[in-house]
Amino acid sequence: MPDARTPLDGVDTVLADLDGVVYRGRHAIDHAVESLTDVARTRRVGYITNNASRTAETVAGQLAGYGLEAAADDVVTSPQAAVRLLVDAVPAGSTVLVVGGEGLTSVLEAEGFVVTRSADDAPAAVVQGFSPDVGWAQLAEASFALHTGIPWIATNTDWTIPQERGVAPGNGTLVSAVHTAVGRLPVTAGKPETPIFTAAVERFGATKAAFIGDRLDTDIVGANAAGLVSILVLTGIDGAKQVLAADAKSRPDFIVGDLRELDQPYPETVEHDEEDVHVVTVREASVAVRGHVVRVLSDGNDPVDLLRAGAKAVWGTNKAIYGLDVDPKLHADG
Structure with missing residues (x-):
């Protein structure tokens, strides 16, 4: 039976980074506009950007050009x-x-x-x-x-x-x-420091906010420090290599391939031991840890599931990744 939990369960405000999440350069990222439009039907949506070169009005105009309902007050900037x-x-x-x-x-x-x-x-x-x-x-x-x-x-x-x-x-x-x-x-002032997150939470009157970002060192570290639900989307800067190497402060609560997964059931992570082997499974993807060796048992049907399982396995060793023998399959992005 599928896990009913979604990344946005209990969340009343969704905050999104821009570069690598909503757009890259002049072009919207696949599925981002449609997904955020769907989210905005039931939750407050705001946008956070570290880019100090443009005004909130300019950013809102760009978002509106993609078809998002966005005004300047929906954009929180690092300035x-x-x-x-x-x-x-x-x-x-x-x-x-x-x-x-x-x-x-x-x-x-x-x-x-x-x-x-x-x-x-x-x-x-x-x-x-x-x-x-x-x-x-x-x-x-x-x-x-x-x-x-x-x-x-x-x-x-x-x-x-x-x-x-x-x-x-x-x-x-x-x-x-x-x-x-x-x-x-x-x-x-900006990510990963808390002032920009505090400003957004106060402006939008959030009681439980989630932040979507594409970078661990700024987006996820900052969201975690500010007490927000942290969601890493794999459409921007960071991918499998960075996720596997993440320290405790930069590990996201959720990993999604694209923004369509925000309101979809999030797969359960199942762990069990077989003698001296620890096995982590996410749906059809499975990863085993024996000592300092991390190996893929099953690729599964979704590369994001394999990354979820691999990350849980690597993080659970409590060892730096350079001290582990990690299956190369886990480093491959998408």
Whole structure:
């Protein structure tokens, strides 16, 4: 008899990442729009993005272009989370040096802060976010300002950002350049830190929220830390290799192949021991663990089931993956 539990059981608010979950580049990901439209019939749906280069209005317009019912208030951005930290760090109306684009400057100016691009204007803080136009000159100004010891807030520290042509350096690489110059780290507002999740939960009045992401190091770590149901979808950055290697903080509550599985019964994981072998089974997929050796017994009919079984088996060893002999079949993505 199928397990009746679904990833969204008891959830009243569904929060979704954008890049790698809803779209990649200019194109919607298969089944994402239809699935989120179905979810929105019975639950509140909101969107969370670490990308600081665009405004919430621009993001909402893109989502609406795919056919989703989305307004600016449905989008929570890392600049919005950053400004929550900024108001607690410096006086209202302060001058703030900004590294980033309109998605960041528009939020700060709406909150009454004065935006500058020069360390010579004696800024009270530095706020740094991604923009494809950021270069050495802007990073240098931030470094000059930060040597005075003022607060430094980063919208996010994602190492990469998915693009149509592939994976590109993200804001984390730019933050790292400034960190190297000034010898200290910023306070971070976006995923995986909790301010952006807290802002979303408060805005949407959620009592039990689920977050859907495609990255373990930002999406799943952040959702887990914020006490949300964490759902990894395998349509973006992370796949089988990253899932198997996940540490305790980055292990999702659910793994789905695409968003059609959100409201489908989630397969039960069954475990049993046969002498010195521990066997983990998900539907027709089965994985065995003997000591440090992890082997596939049955591929099953669904590669996601095999990954679910393999992840449970590897995680249950309580050993780092590099200390295990893992069946190559488990590393294959989809």
